[in-house]
Amino acid sequence: MYFSESEENYIKEIYHIQAVQGTVSTNALAGALGARAASVTEMLKKLQKKKLINYKPYKNFSLTELGNRIALEVVRKHRLWEYFLVHKLGFSWHEVHDIAEEMEHVSSRELIQRLDHYLGSPAFDPHGDPIPDKNGKLKAVKQNRLTDVPLRKWVIVNALKEQGGNMHQLLKHYDIHIGTRLKVNKRFDFDSSLEIKMDKLPPAIISGEVAKNIYCTI
Amino acid sequence: MYFSESEENYIKEIYHIQAVQGTVSTNALAGALGARAASVTEMLKKLQKKKLINYKPYKNFSLTELGNRIALEVVRKHRLWEYFLVHKLGFSWHEVHDIAEEMEHVSSRELIQRLDHYLGSPAFDPHGDPIPDKNGKLKAVKQNRLTDVPLRKWVIVNALKEQGGNMHQLLKHYDIHIGTRLKVNKRFDFDSSLEIKMDKLPPAIISGEVAKNIYCTI
């Protein structure tokens, strides 16, 4: 069965929203896609006819089993390409999202199989997100928000989420990246900032804004 | 300036036809693209407005300087991806065209620059066609048809054109690939077949059909 680039994008976005919210509304999806609600409704009807989503007018919706499988394939392609861009072409993690967004729609299954093998079947992409294997299985690693981690416990950064801003500049300045070992010494309730300690560096203060986007393994 | 995938395909195809015929007709382009003449006419007007082609109704047309530059960029992307698919992912040369056809439309310039560097700035793709450098320059290697090569002169295969058939099976059987050293011993006018000789192998006969698609350096 053939899916257009648009359909793939809708499915993928439904998948991501569903992962966080459990269920998806027309408006939430429109927001995520930068489209208008009316356009979304139109597409929802198409996706339903293709049995990719469970949808009743005016109600929230979710992916069917089939929809989920397709979503995972797209996510897999996206994250494998991100991995390629960072580890083979030398891009840095915050530059690759938009490019992978285009590459994820290249359709050859054989291509993705070979790419995966070529990259050594990585389990996590450069942002720390898990890459579905060819059966759609995700390697689960608990991602704890740095904001919630116990005090004075050494943890390892395993994911960084960029929210469109320039957070990576700041992280580069602090020299925080995936794999960094650090502990939280203090939490300042006043502004949610944290004092953190990394190996061989003096304690530093990071804002709650940044900390919110840093995830780690305890 | 932005070009749609369709526009890029038209420009690229005009480039290829122009390379062979010198000039391009509506019908020839329609044939190459698998579209109808009326659709082509419509697009020609768009391309003219964007100053990519020189076009007068009912006349043959050709790329402008700008059009040529864009065409070379697309060709460059296509051939770099083909090189990647063969030399990094292990595809064989006859499998990569369609995949590269999709990948050539990924838009990031930075991506192509890095890909080129990663591949070692190759000058020829797996079919033996030259890869334009980032300024659009092509490394010219005379491609002589095996059918026209002088008798008993050792030559090196430098290009293979697949015409949609299964020629590669045959070539594999003869063990002919890019880089193969061989000489033509005899030409049989009756059916245009050739007797060829390769190192460490007994003489073999290949049909004119195949020979037509083998190119070499003298």
Place this chain on the structure above:
DNA sequence: GAATATTTTTAGGTAAACCTAAATTTTATT
């Protein structure tokens, strides 16, 4: 050079994916 054939363009239509504005349904508030 007139008649015929071929090529190309124009006219009018379709499907996908978007849009705005208005209508409808659901949810929240008093």
Place this chain on the structure above:
DNA sequence: AATAAAATTTAGGTTTACCTAAAAATATTC
């Protein structure tokens, strides 16, 4: 529970890239 607010859908457009069928221009043939 009635009304106001918010969310969603419907109705009616637009653009891109296709299409067929008919008309117009160019080429070919006798």
